[in-house]
Amino acid sequence: MTGVKYTGIPSKEELENCPGVPDAERLEKGRVACVECVQEIPCNPCESICRFGAITVGEQITSLPVLHGEKCTGCGLCVANCPGLAITILDLNYSETRATVDFPFEYLPLPEEGDEVEAVGRDGAVICPGTIVKVTKISAYAGTAVIRMAIPKEHVMTVRSMKRPKRS
């Protein structure tokens, strides 16, 4: 059985039908939020945190969050404020060959800028090497760090986190 209800990972179909995932055209334009929230749960901090109205849930708070790609500036505030850690920021224009993924990270130790890490997919399996570009931990993020990691462009729709370093 596939699908988030059976595996904890949204299936290909679920992601294709997910109104929070930006389309290819918007991706080409650079930094944009990718909201992989595919179940009707009573939740809407993503909507209330976005100053640009780029994510809407609506009156019925169990509706799926909808991304309005044209309004999203890629500011990243929603990434740390989603209690489901379901939002990443994708940037296809980072360099000629590489893209970046900004993802929320709540484990210690935090990686440092310049670290070479293992980039993982939605199932935790290693996909490719990644380079840590930026680590942001500010009070508005309330304890959640946001990590920016550069990876080869072709993996931008599959890489969603990094392998947790072993504690010493």
Place this chain on the structure above:
Amino acid sequence: MKIKETDIAIVGAGAAGLTAAIEARRAGAQVLVLDENRLPGGQLFKQIHKFFGSHEHRAGTRGFQIGRDLLKEVEQSGAEVWLNTVVYGMEPDTSLGVIHEDQNTVIKAKKVIVATGAKENYMAFPGSTLPGVMGAGAAQTMINVNRVLPGERIVMVGSGNVGLIVSYQLMQAGAEVLAIVEGAPFIGGYGVHAGKIRRAGVPILVSHTVTRAIGTEQVEAVEIAEVDSKFRPIPGTEQVLEADTVCLAVGLNPMTELLWLTGCKFTFIPAFGGHVPMHDAHMETTVPGLYVAGDVTGVEEASSAMEEGRLAGISAAESLGLIPREEAKERRGEVIRRLNVLRSGAFGEGRRRSKEQQLKAMEAFQAEGDRT
């Protein structure tokens, strides 16, 4: 024996009890809150994750922060809070027997609100009495309140939100979670919580259960197996995981012992965790002057517990003549509107139906009383 009198006594200083205290106090009632713990806040103080819900329910804020803010509000309100105070008994006239500062004290309140929360279910299997087998809630208290890691290599049983969240927090605390096993053929909790676990590389094995904990002095390994549609382990599918801890997240049941002592009437709603007290839309039970709120009325979540606490606080104050009827009605209407929003969607619909069933049972009971 000491006797203490008050307008409204509240048993339990969790999410529900604290909001009830705030509302009752705001209306001008004299309020006494009792809790057996050293710290108030109930479950909230263990919840280091950011909460779900709507913005008006402080979603996106970590549970313990919500607890701290509630507590501050209670302190400012002037309600009296007795901690380290066990309520060991309750009479049909709702007077409470408590141990406070080593003294046996009887509390006589005009109205009593019981908000005692819920306790964890247990599951028996060979080896389940070995040290190292524990409730997920207990493990959560150890890591987040007492800062002690219960084990290094964990097998979690149950994939509801409690199982998923506690697994995540055990990893944050430095443990390794080997697997989450789930008897049902699907994951019980929210997909986004499950997603965090999967990104960390932890398998969630649906249609699986723990068949045996192995060890002499403590858990040294755990045997799991696949189950058929009747939850029977399928021979030949056994695997042994080198775990030192088994955490059970197999549901909660309302802590109703005090309520049973008063003779108040119950109804049986499995989705709410078993026997739950009948109550009306004011949260009043079949015993006049006895109110309930939060997980003790049926296991839900902190947001709904806080709203039910408000309902109980407003209604108890109203019945003391401290809030005009029309105003109380209006304020309850607002709370109920927010509760209906929480009790919607694929996960909330069932809870809305259960609550309706509970209210209907009360109506039927009252109609019966009117006839006799």
